[in-house]
Amino acid sequence: xxxxxYSAHVALGARMILFGxxxxxxQYEGILREHLHxxxxxxxxDTCHMGELEVRGPHAAEDLDRLITCRVADLAVxxxxxxxxxxxxxxxxxDLTCYRFAFDRFWLVVNASTRQxxxxxxxxxxxxxxxxxxxxxxxxxxxxQGPTSRANxxxxxxxxxxxxxxxxxxTARLDGTDCVISRTGYTGEWGYELYFPAERAAxxxxxxxxxxxxxxxGLGARDTLRLEMGYxxxxxxxxxxxxxxxxxxxxxxxxxxxxxxxDPVKEELERGPREKLVGLLLDGRRAARAxxxxxxxxxxxxxxxxxxxxxxxxxxxxxxxxxxxxxxPGQMVEVDAGVTRLKARVAALPLYRKGxxxxxxxxxxx
Amino acid sequence: xxxxxxxxxxxxxxxxxxxxxxxxxxxxxxxQNQLSDLTFIELPAVDDxxxxxxxxxxxxxxxxxxxxxxxxxxxxxxxxxxxxxxPDIVNRDPYGEGWLFKIExxxxxxxxxxxxxxxxxxxxxxxx
Numbered sequence: 435x436x437x438x439x440y441s442a443h444v445a446l447g448a449r450m451i452l453f454g455x456x457x458x459x460x461q462y463e464g465i466l467r468e469h470l471h472x473x474x475x476x477x478x479x480d481t482c483h484m485g486e487l488e489v490r491g492p493h494a495a496e497d498l499d500r501l502i503t504c505r506v507a508d509l510a511v512x513x514x515x516x517x518x519x520x521x522x523x524x525x526x527x528x529d530l531t532c533y534r535f536a537f538d539r540f541w542l543v544v545n546a547s548t549r550q551x552x553x554x555x556x557x558x559x560x561x562x563x564x565x566x567x568x569x570x571x572x573x574x575x576x577x578x579q580g581p582t583s584r585a586n587x588x589x590x591x592x593x594x595x596x597x598x599x600x601x602x603x604x605t606a607r608l609d610g611t612d613c614v615i616s617r618t619g620y621t622g623e624w625g626y627e628l629y630f631p632a633e634r635a636a637x638x639x640x641x642x643x644x645x646x647x648x649x650x651x652g653l654g655a656r657d658t659l660r661l662e663m664g665y666x667x668x669x670x671x672x673x674x675x676x677x678x679x680x681x682x683x684x685x686x687x688x689x690x691x692x693x694x695x696x697d698p699v700k701e702e703l704e705r706g707p708r709e710k711l712v713g714l715l716l717d718g719r720r721a722a723r724a725x726x727x728x729x730x731x732x733x734x735x736x737x738x739x740x741x742x743x744x745x746x747x748x749x750x751x752x753x754x755x756x757x758x759x760x761x762x763p764g765q766m767v768e769v770d771a772g773v774t775r776l777k778a779r780v781a782a783l784p785l786y787r788k789g790x791x792x793x794x795x796x797x798x799x800x
Numbered sequence: 801x802x803x804x805x806x807x808x809x810x811x812x813x814x815x816x817x818x819x820x821x822x823x824x825x826x827x828x829x830x831x832q833n834q835l836s837d838l839t840f841i842e843l844p845a846v847d848d849x850x851x852x853x854x855x856x857x858x859x860x861x862x863x864x865x866x867x868x869x870x871x872x873x874x875x876x877x878x879x880x881x882x883x884x885x886x887p888d889i890v891n892r893d894p895y896g897e898g899w900l901f902k903i904e905x906x907x908x909x910x911x912x913x914x915x916x917x918x919x920x921x922x923x924x925x926x927x928x
Binding site: 449460461464465466467654658718719720721723742743745750773 | 836837839840842855858860861862863865887
């Protein structure tokens with residue numbers, strides 16, 4: 435499948451790859467430069483491949499609370515929240531963001547590769563009065579990310595943007611089109627996710643990449659940026675064979691309400707997850723790749739789920755599931771890289787701590 | 801695609817420049833372009849004895865890792881430590897400053913098994 439921006443990417447000389455069934459740009463001028471530009475200025479990512487599912491009805495909030503791990507009932511209109519969609523055994527069907535547009539109207543923004551299976555799963559778990567609509571084909575999505583995003587966007591569209599707190603959204607008129615603008619993203623930097631009619635995709639893209647300060651960024655940089663932040667990627671850190679209990683100390687899971695998959699997750703969180711997702715800082719620049727086994731003095735302690743050179747850390751970094759007793763920051767481990775073993779240190783997440791996502795100050799709260 | 805006419809090439813995208821009995825080895829412009837931004841390079845040690853098609857070095861980018869094979873047999877007599885510190889030199893100048901190592905050849909006739917520039921060019925996939 436192709437996003438409305440496929441030919442724009444090809445025209446820019448992007449290197450295209452297949453990701454979740456979609457032809458997507460992995461890089462334009464190079465992953466390292468794109469990564470560093472997002473950390474220091476502003477990048478725009480084509481995320482049109484992601485899915486937007488609209489859930490409506492008087493019981494929509496209750497239905498969603500029963501389906502996803504984060505609390506939906508107390509979301510304010512104009513607020514969104516990250517959570518997981520689980521099956522009965524607690525394994526992860528998807529990670530998603532739930533947006534509240536009205537008392538009875540929500541969006542779930544889901545991964546591209548799971549969009550269809552999510553749709554079917556959710557449809558089969560709704561009350562009769564709740565409707566589900568897949569709006570993904572009609573909507574374009576662009577992520578504008580980086581510390582200068584606000585000023586760059588305001589200049590590009592010549593309008594002031596609404597003041598938005600982290601994980602808050604509003605409707606804004608950009609270039610004559612009503613857009614949903616959300617202060618969210620997956621890079622760790624201040625930024626926005628923009629949702630608007632798909633037919634405006636090419637026009638918005640051209641306007642953004644022509645704006646001073648904004649450069650196109652591909653999936654390669656998106657991956658290194660989220661890796662440094664320790665954000666899980668579905669298919670790597672998250673999947674149906676594992677509960678989310680080992681991720682982020684059980685954050686984004688509200689055990690005080692019933693939801694599909696709650697009991698196994700609750701049990702695991704109460705006795706302590708067997709394995710935890712941790713960061714690894716490698717001793718050098720050589721990357722530990724997904725699937726590599728992790729060893730400590732006592733033997734095998736875990737497995738790498740993602741890894742590459744981390745441009746903002748100037749060393750290789752990885753995410754790994756490590757048995758809980760060995761998952762302490764500072765613990766030295768070795769990663770089996772085939773011909774050699776790479777020395778690494780377990781590190782708390784995020785690995786990159788200067789991100790501006792929440793504001794210019796680094797704040798410690800959920 | 802940039803291919804120096806007087807170099808020899810392997811199907812695994814190493815280039816070789818012969819001066820007297822010394823073979824200087826690097827990866828081709830095509831290879832660096834396919835790998836994209838290099839982030840890590842591991843070289844053999846000076847005095848290592850290598851045989852043609854041994855894995856002797858590693859180059860990695862953000863997305864990929866690739867072995868570098870010895871195009872000819874012999875003894876490693878010099879390595880380019882600058883590219884270990886700054887792997888992007890290989891991206892910028894794969895046939896010049898971005899050379900990887902030099903081998904004093906023990907079997908100079910192995911050169912005849914390598915491709916010349918025309919053969920190498922023909923071996924590359926059509927540009928998309």
